[in-house]
Amino acid sequence: MATILINLSKYILIFLMLFYTFFGFLMMRVKDADKLKRRAVVQNVIMFVIFTICSVTCMYYKWSVNTLVFFLLEFVYLILFIVLYRLIYLDCSIQIVNNMSMLMMLGFVMVERLAPSSAFKQFIIVLIGTVIGFFVPRFMRKRHVIVKMKYLFAVIGILMLGVTLVLGKTTWGAQISVDIAGFSFQPSEFVKLIYVLFVAAMLWRARTFGKVVASAAIAALHVLILVASNDLGTALIFFVVYIVMLYVGTGKIRYLIAGLLAGSGAAVFAYKVFSHVRTRVYAWRDPWSIIDKGGYQITQSLFAIGTGGLFGMGLYQGLPNTIPVAVKDFVFAAMSEEFGMIFAICVILICFSSYMSMMRVATRSRDIFYKLVAVGFSTMYIFQCFLTIGGVTKFIPSTGVTLPFVSYGGSSILCSILMFAIVQAVFILVKENEGDEAESKEPKKA
Amino acid sequence: MKQNPKNRRKRNPANTGILVSTYIFLAVFLGLIGYMIYFQVVKADDVINNSYNKRQSILAEKIARGSIISADGNIIATTVEDENGKNVRYYPYNNLFAHVTGYINNGGYGLEASAGYYMLTSNQNLFEQIANDLSGEKNHGDNLITTLDSGLQQAAYDALGSDRGAVIITEPSTGKILAMVSKPDFNPNTIAADWSSVTAEGSDSVLINRATQGLYPPGSTFKIVTLLEYLRENPDNYKDYSYECKGSIDVSGKSISCSHGTVHGVQDTKMSFANSCNTSFINMGLTLNIDSYAKTAKDMLFNSELPVPMEYNKSQFVLDDKSSEWDIAQTAFGQGETLITPMHLSLITSAIANDGMLMTPYVMQKVESVNGLTVKTFKGEEYGKLLTADEAAILQEDMGAVVTTSFDWLFKDISYTVAGKSGTAQYGTQGYEHSFFTSFSPAEDAKISVTVLIEGGPQRTQSGAEAAKKIYDYYYSR
Known part of the structure; x- marks a missing residue:
């Protein structure tokens, strides 16, 4: 019975993820603020359902009270994050907040799955990053x-x-x-x-x-x-x-x-x-001939992705830890093995939609400095996503960078949170500016 | 359409830049996603089928391993449920295909190990897969269609009879392995239970595939290589070669004689080969340039990796420019330290039969889903020219002469023609001899190639040529 439920949950997760992703793209066209907020709540609910299914599965396979407490803490954190972010950053971009929390949630699950002993550290760093992030708008104003x-x-x-x-x-x-x-x-x-x-x-x-x-x-x-x-x-x-x-x-x-x-x-x-540099290129061109040495990591990654197939092996059903440093640079391959390629492509689309949202912030900024800041961080984010995903799938030579928010790694998480926080700060300034303009135009019209 | 006045305003040049870079990244990501889908749908099945991938046992929990099927449609290995409802592997032919199909437990062997992932990957209809997942049923893994011909396999098995040894039957024009037998053998149905007895010290090493892993002195079959080298060094005047065989020859003060002390008289290259005249080959061998001889041996894949899709051992050729006259003489007619596997000998003969071109041998023909859809087809690939078409033509003719000259007593009253070369090599001190016979038929335009090795010992009942004859009789009678 349990296996059937686990198998069922595998397909439910894929379905929810597809829904979340496409809903996110549809939301980009919504202009009305209230409508946007209602849709955002739908996305949040989906995210929490995914989180619940994943954490129950984790606890089924590796039960401990700590894990339960831990998941509850993370659950509370994510709720607080979504609520507080909107309170503190009045007028932030809702899509960016939602995608951030989605990716962090996947990060929590993957760390728990791959390196449970590091999960607590990851969580603490997320907390620290979030708190620092709350001061970013003040700084960016100057x-x-x-x-x-x-x-x-x-x-x-x-x-x-x-x-x-x-x-x-x-x-x-x-x-x-x-x-x-x-x-x-x-x-x-x-x-x-x-x-x-x-x-x-x-x-x-x-x-x-x-x-x-x-x-x-x-x-x-x-x-x-x-x-x-x-x-x-x-x-x-x-x-x-x-x-x-x-x-x-x-x-x-x-x-x-x-x-x-x-x-x-x-x-x-x-x-x-x-x-x-040559070593990396050799390992990319023909990892099979040096499978014992330089090609080991990438071939293990391809085994994981290939064995996972479209629908994945199911959480805890694969062997993602056969990939060296799966929890860091190769987290995408680990995710692809257990959640499947459809799910993994959804993650790529979520990354890309976050990028699009951030570039949109850049287009709206009249101030060239802030515009450049937003362009810089969006490009940094999406190019890093490309390097890690392209690297673990052997699309390009592997360069050993993390998948922002999802990979384990304190500095990486901290930097990712602050990058997004800075873009959010730019967005707030843009909105203020637009508001000022609207006000200054108002009397003339009258 | 409603026009927003703001949109009419000329776009900020910086925003053009933002748009352009967004489109560039969009294109890059579409490429990435397209590549990933291509990888998953087209490449993944091959990629994951690798001994470095440690996921076989995990997949076996979700997927009922597909069957191994002969080219003529008989099931060689399949998955059935035992009385407890547990999946177990069943081999309807017991020992017959043992070394090719191999086994799953104890580390795995043969096709069960090397093609495991194909059979543990399900390309069943996606909806059926989802339905199976949700009902707790296992999915059906894909079936593996081999090149093995169950009739020929049985004929080869019977031809060996109680003898120890190996038989390989191939199709030289494609590289298909039609049959492969090694004896003594084992029963894959009971291998797990028999494991400790078959691996015990002093046992018969039944697990070893003698066809690909057994190294034997090639005996006179090595004269193929010596003759080829002589042809290469004397392309214009090899026909002028003449040597008078007196039944023995002195080398470094010791005498080496022809088999049974036969005196062959005046011999050219063709007659030397057809009569398998040791003294003439020693005479030829001592004229050879050793570096060039070693290179020809290398061309014939001695001391090299073989393009063989299963566990095998490398053959050995040891001469170099420091070798003594005695060693060169011994090597030239197939004694000395040269060692070869029956599979390797079969490759050389197949290349000769196929006008010099070696086709990479293969045993996996096709992967099919349980619904009968072709997932993957393996085709014969050219490995490379081992020798030129002209050289192959001479050797084909000379191998034909071997059968008509030395084996006319055996291949008489037959409706077909055969070309081949035999080889016997003594081992140990009790005078036991291994007996090789490598051949193809018809001699003029080869359709199949049969290579037989019978291990020497008190139990030996026949020569390699006699066993090969039984196989050809079956092949031409059906």
Whole structure:
């Protein structure tokens, strides 16, 4: 009987996920605020049903009182998150909040499934991130301060990356983390935040060629240090984010094309010069011939995805932990194995719809600085999603980055929450601005 | 259409940039999703069928393993329910297909291990799958259609009789493995219960597939390689070769004689081969360039990985430029330290029969869903030319001469033609001999190739050629 229920729940989860995803896309067209709020509640209900089914399944397979208490805490957290976010960030984007909570919920489930001992830590970091996030709108209001601090941001960013390069410990062949007071900390995740602020501050007003060159040089320095640390994923993210921000900021397509050409040239150069870059490419081109060594992780990932099929093995029915670091960089493969590919594609669509919502915030901002900030973080987010999902499915070489919100990893979660919080802050400012305009126009009409 | 005045306003150039980059990412993600669907629908079945994937036992809980079926439609292995309603594997032919199909338990072997994922993947109708999931029934795994011909398999099995050894029957033009037998054998139905006795010290190693894993001295069958090398070194004047066999030859002060001390008289290359004249081959061998000889052996896949879809051992050829005259002489007529598997010998003969082109041998023909839909078809693939068509033509003719000259006593009153080469090799000190016979038929345009090895020992009842004759008799009588 239990197996039948579990199998049934597998299909129900897929159905709910499809419903949630397409409902989310339909919501994008809704203009009326009240209607939007009602629809958002429907999405929330679906999310909580999915969470309940998953947590009951987890407890069925691995019962402990702790797990129950823990899931209840997370349940309460998600409710508070959705309610408080809307209270504190009056006028935030509801779609972004809903998708964020959906992805965090999947993260809770996947960590519990794959690395239960880390689940509590993950939860604490989410709490900390959420609390810090509540202060973000205040900070983001101070544009003049942020703009003045731009060179400080650059110096801090480069120093932090440099320190990681020198002192960092090597995990999976990359120097990306340093230990501080027993906590493993990934400076590059923090640098991501100030990097976007820096680039936006450089490009928002003076768009002279000299400024462009200066910003490009500093951005390139970031990228070079990351390549030297073998953190190729983050290096690519920094590069692409800069190119897109430069293109949007200047409106000149030749920068986009020149940037992509330069990037391709640099990639070929890096391939020729750095053996660790070549290793990744070999493991991508033919992992089967080096299945014992460099190809092990990606082939295990493909086994997981392939065995899962369209409908998945069912939660706790697969072997996702045969993939090394499944809970971090390869969480998408683990999810695909147990929930199935249809579900996994829904997750991709949710990521993409979050990106679209954030880019929409960017289009609505009249202020170029905030516009660039929103573009920078949306691009950062979606490109990172692309790198991790493309990497674990062997669409592109694996670069070892996390799936924001879903993967385990304190720095990653913290950074993701703050990235979204900043975009939400921009959205609030946009709305205020639009409100002011409407008010100032009102008397004239009369 | 209602026009919003705001929309008419010229778009902010920065927003054009946002739109363009959004579309770029949209295209990238559509590509990614398209690739994932392609991977799942087209590639995944092959990808997951890998010994590094540890999910067989998990899948077996959800899917009733599909059947293994012969090319002529007989079920070789299937899943049935025992009295407790538990799924168990059943092999209707007991020992007959044992080494090819293999077994599931104790680590797995043969097709059951190497093609396990195909049979543990269900391409049953999706709605039936969902319905089965929801009713707690197992889904039916896909069926594996092999290239094995159950009639030939039975004939090969019977031809070996009580002898130990191996038979491989292939179709040289495609690489299909039509039959493969190894004896002594085991019963896959009871292998789990018999495990400790068949693996006990001093047992007959019944689990080893002698066809692909048994290494034997090739004996005179190796003269194929020596002759080929001689042809390669003397392309224009090999026909002028002449040697007078006096029944024995002195090498490094020791005498080596022809089989049974026969004096063959004046021999050219063809007659040397047809009579399997040891002294003439030693004479040829001692003229050879050893590096080139080793390269030809390498071309013939000695010391190399074989394109064989099952567990096998690599054959060995040990000569190099430091080898002594004695070793070269021994190797040239098939003694020495050279070792070969029956499967490897079958590949060489198949390549000769197929005008030099080796077709990659295969035993999986098709994967079908339980509803009869074809999931995947395996086709014969060219592995590569082992020798040129001209070289193959000479060897075909010479192998034909072997049968008409040395085996006329056996292949008499027959309605078909055969070309082949025998080989006997002594082992141990008691004078026991392994007996090889590798062949194809018809001699002019090969349809099948039969390679037989009979292990030497007190129990040996026949030569490889005699067993092969029984198989050809069956093949041409049906």
